[in-house]
Amino acid sequence: MELDVRNGYQGDIPFNKYPDFSQHGYQVLQELGRNREAGRTTYLAQTIKTNQKVVIKEFRLTHAIADLSGVKAYEREIQILQQLNHPQIPRYLDCFATAGNFYMLQEYKNALSLGLQRKFEPEEVKQIAISLLEILMYLQQRVNPIIHRDIKPENILVDEKLNAYLVDFGLAQNQGEKMTLSSLTEGTPGFISPEEYFGYSLTAASDLYSLGVTLICLITHTRAGDIHKLINPEYRGNFQHKLSPKISPYFKAWLLKMVAHKRQHRYANAAAALTALKPIAAIGNGTALETLTAAVKSRKKSFVFGLATLGTLALAGKNLAIAQSAVINTQVLEASDRASLNSHLNRLQKTRH
Template sequence: MELDVRNGHKEVIPSNHHLDFSQQGYQVISELGRNREGGRITYLANVLNFKQQVVIKEFCFARADADLSGVKAYQREIEILQQLNHSRIPRYIDSFEIPGAFYLVQEHKNAPSLGLKNSFHPEEIKQIALSILELLVYLQKQVPPIIHRDIKPENILVDEQLNAYLVDFGLARIQGAKIALSSFVAGTPGFMPPEEQFGHSLTEASDLYSLGATLICLLTNTRSVDIGKLIDDNYRFNFQQLVPQISPRFRWWLMTMVERNRNRRYANAAIALKALEPIEVVGTGTGIDNFISTIKPIKRATVLGLATVITLAAMGATLMSCQPGSAVRQLLEARECQSLDFKASCQQKTGN
């Protein structure tokens, strides 16, 4: 769904300008939003003779060379939507063409976009994050996995119970599928993972970057168009001073989500979800949490190793006498694994 966040509200179409889709079985109620650059308009409509509302997404072929690429994009979106069966992903209903335009009809979800409402308590933002991660786990369990490629506030709906709905699969790809060079930069600047900007292959960690950027916008009450204000000269997110109330562990989790190097992010949504579940969002954290959260991720493993040695020495033990079953070592290994996401070594080291 494309929403015009600059207006901040649904735009009602004057009655004398309603599009006539009666032959296709629909009656337009209002315009939900538009993407002028992409030539897309989204409408809310009734299904004639049924008490059901739907969303109709229009793609206008403004240019002669847009016809083929536009149809292919919608065909790809339809193919992906037809594979999915999740209550929080609006299902595909119908599609049709009229001269100069193509229309995709989907289930309507009565929930506002995060592009229109972005004022949430940090605890609420955690619940939204968990809800979106559940959707990403579902997408990544498909065979082969599906990568959304355009996660941002405008493409996430959230209801009053903080259930998240993921919309607009127009850029979605099956993992491993070849992508035309012209579509590498088809995502949204600021939310697009670095590997996509430079034409590298996408992985299950790619959508995590976009989700992390979205959550940072929510935490800092930043509009999508202003996300560049949160990125420093090294192209890294710098938002900590804007949200001093969040805990070091939650801040650390977020920074792992938006690591520029995809190999330092959580490997997939399931691991990120498991890491987030026990984290307290608001708080000061322990001394070791505060210390580690200030260290660059590339150096955390080394520091955690030193912390292990120091802790064991204080307990009167030696490094050589410490066995893998030691409670202290297991605690630190678990902390290292949770934060750095070395999944294979975690299982070997902690026995989990």
């Protein structure tokens, strides 16, 4: 049997030690992953009658927290999944229980976890980002928007065509829903947003932070378990120095905006982030104007300033025609930013003469 590892766990339990689900109509093929602390194990199985592959998620109730929040985790996930119908979110299929354990069945996707040691080029990371943002748009544009709360490499599957799939909705909640005290300690430090880390309310921008950190892991080839090395004690990420100069200034600025410490400095939602990302080239040095714009966008403070009626730039004795345009930004520019911007524009204009 060919080993199909999704979550980086090699399934070292002997085949005859797998749970016997034959009375429920399923046969376990291999173990896909486990969370020992939470008492959860995920198996790849198939239906005995049709050989259709399914994913079975085991919840060991004996590991549940005393206040029953652990017992209710699977109920929360099932309730969320039953509301969803998206091709990139594995569907909920069924559930059953045995003595001390509860099992949830989901659709199987032939895709590998980003938690594995896999390397992607910047353009591939961009394609994965677009695929994930489309999922988040679906979640955020519902009548009752859903926040996933646990976006990280281990909870994202990617197939050979770079289509992404979002899994593990055990921590998901409707936007605006009040979090319990116990849920404040859940999630993965380094990937959860600063507002969740400090116990504040969540918005659509909260999942964007988690996605941004995940993408930075891919770009910088950083293991998810090492992401804490890029976070200081005040829970501020030091991501900029890790980003390769190979990526374009626009893409770098986009990534840094996704992981801005304050949520109001990020994109408001997945739709806004996707609109900004699509026209951006993932690699390349960019023009002087692109470099300037990207640098300004990556600053922590936002700004409002217009760039209009740009003429032509003379580069190496050749005139490069740049169409007149208006770039209107919707944030507040600090005095130092304005002075730097004006100085750079003056130098650009002098090159025309």
